[in-house]
Amino acid sequence: MTDTPDPTPEGVLTEEQGAAFYGDDDSSIAYNRVYFALQRIQRTLMPEIEKSLRALGIQDPIWYEILEAAELAGEEGVRMLALQKRLFVPQYALSRHVSRMVKAGLIEREASGDAGRAQIVRLAPAGTGITDGIWDVYVEKIQRAFGPRIGRGEAYTLLRMLNRLYD
Numbered sequence: 001m002t003d004t005p006d007p008t009p010e011g012v013l014t015e016e017q018g019a020a021f022y023g024d025d026d027s028s029i030a031y032n033r034v035y036f037a038l039q040r041i042q043r044t045l046m047p048e049i050e051k052s053l054r055a056l057g058i059q060d061p062i063w064y065e066i067l068e069a070a071e072l073a074g075e076e077g078v079r080m081l082a083l084q085k086r087l088f089v090p091q092y093a094l095s096r097h098v099s100r101m102v103k104a105g106l107i108e109r110e111a112s113g114d115a116g117r118a119q120i121v122r123l124a125p126a127g128t129g130i131t132d133g134i135w136d137v138y139v140e141k142i143q144r145a146f147g148p149r150i151g152r153g154e155a156y157t158l159l160r161m162l163n164r165l166y167d
Contacts, residue, residue: 045145052137056130057104062087062097064134070107070123071131077120079112088166106130 019027046061053061065087069078084094098121101107106127112118146155 049137049141056133058134059100060097063101066097066101067106067127067131070121077122080119080121
């Protein structure tokens with residue numbers, strides 16, 4: 001792969017231009033290139049985000065999403081199964097994170113009462129308002145990483161394309 005500028009002013013390549021630009025004999029390799037580029041972006045950006053979050057007492061980035069879901073659910077709380085589906089996280093991993101967050105005093109977990117082993121997660125008093133500080137970390141790091149490299153219109157276009165991958 002090359003780091004030379006895009007061959008078109010708007011950066012949009014046809015299938016043929018892309019294959020030629022990246023030296024691919026088979027243009028279907030473009031999908032693999034997208035996947036690995038996304039992986040590299042995450043591996044590049046996440047260590048800095050994780051370090052800043054740990055300074056706030058957040059041991060894993062997924063804690064933000066768990067806190068946010070609990071906060072949005074209000075007094076009613078959010079069911080673990082709904083949380084698992086929302087976050088695309090296996091049950092065992094979610095349970096481990098929730099246990100650690102309960103121990104840290106950020107959330108509370110209790111049996112649902114109406115459905116066997118179902119559990120509800122609610123925001124604990126210590127977790128109230130913490131998502132604002134977490135969000136600030138994400139905003140600063142993401143804006144600094146992406147802002148100089150892609151325009152806002154390009155960001156919306158990329159978002160639309162990426163959302164199609166999991167919708």
